[in-house]
Amino acid sequence: MDAGTIAKRPATGVLATNQIEDILALDADIVIHTSRITAPYAEQNADVARRLASGKNVISINGFYMPQVHGAAYANPLRAAAEQGQATLAGIGVNPGVIAERLALTLSGLMASLDHVECLEVVDCSNVPSADFLFGVLGFNSDLAQSDIRKGPLAQLYTDLYSETFAYMAEAWGTKVRSITPAHRMTLAPEHIHIQAGVIETGHVAGTEWRWDAVFEDGRTMTHSLLWTIAPQLHADGEGAHWTISARGRPNITISLTISDPDPNAPHSRPAMDMTAAVLIRAIPDVCAAAAGFYPLPKAQLPFKERFL
Incomplete structure (x- = not known):
């Protein structure tokens, strides 16, 4: 269905689907993952792993900044899927993220x-x-x-x-x-x-x-x-x-x-949604260019004294 129809706006030419198999079948560089996060936290991981394994980079607003924090049982399937698909998993957003x-x-x-x-x-x-x-x-x-x-x-x-x-x-x-x-x-x-x-x-x-x-x-x-x-x-x-x-x-x-x-x-939430969309879109080239696996951390930003001691 056209995304504009779902949003009750004019047609956009962008098609939407509620079938993950349709997404997996696409020859796409990247998937922007913005599903509603629900408990338990790991509930979303299986679908994210399928996208990675299919060869698609994934940018998500639902965590994934440091999957290894949650232990090997949590992180290893995601890392293995990324390596299988030669894809990158990146957590990007405003809070968390900025x-x-x-x-x-x-x-x-x-x-x-x-x-x-x-x-x-x-x-x-x-x-x-x-x-x-x-x-x-x-x-x-x-x-x-x-x-x-x-x-x-x-x-x-x-x-x-x-x-x-x-x-x-x-x-x-x-x-x-x-x-x-x-x-x-x-x-x-x-x-x-x-x-x-x-x-x-x-x-x-x-x-x-x-x-x-x-x-x-x-x-x-x-x-x-x-x-x-x-x-x-x-x-x-x-x-x-x-x-x-x-x-x-x-x-x-x-x-x-x-x-x-x-x-x-405008709705109170729109400025934050605009910020989030901007951060996600601007991250696409960097994530696509990154090595397979988890998106790397930035260089350390230590206080001045500790950098030189």
């Missing part, structure tokens, strides 16, 4: 010494139209008394995903992760909150902050936090930057990143 892995690393390269890095994300989900996505995948309207999503498969999914971010930072800094401690925080609705996708009931989850504190072998620490909310007014800052990245040491550095759409009536 916020810590590019911007925080860049800040660390400006410092004489580094003690702590903190990456904070804030996303307004109030006008996301999909009830299945908000209430199912993201966990909004959960009753923590009935099911504490901070301790369930959803929390484990995000921990698995962002453990690769911490490992990525450690590799770039020339160290290893000693520990990752979840510190998730939920915001409950003080009253019924009506949004486009439905109703958040009183006392149910209206904001999810997935948060982890990591300690590295060299003594540095890092916090990574993702606050997704349907009611920004319930949080201390209300409105502010979409991302705030801080590095503490000598000197202390903080940057804020705010994104917006030129159309004031």
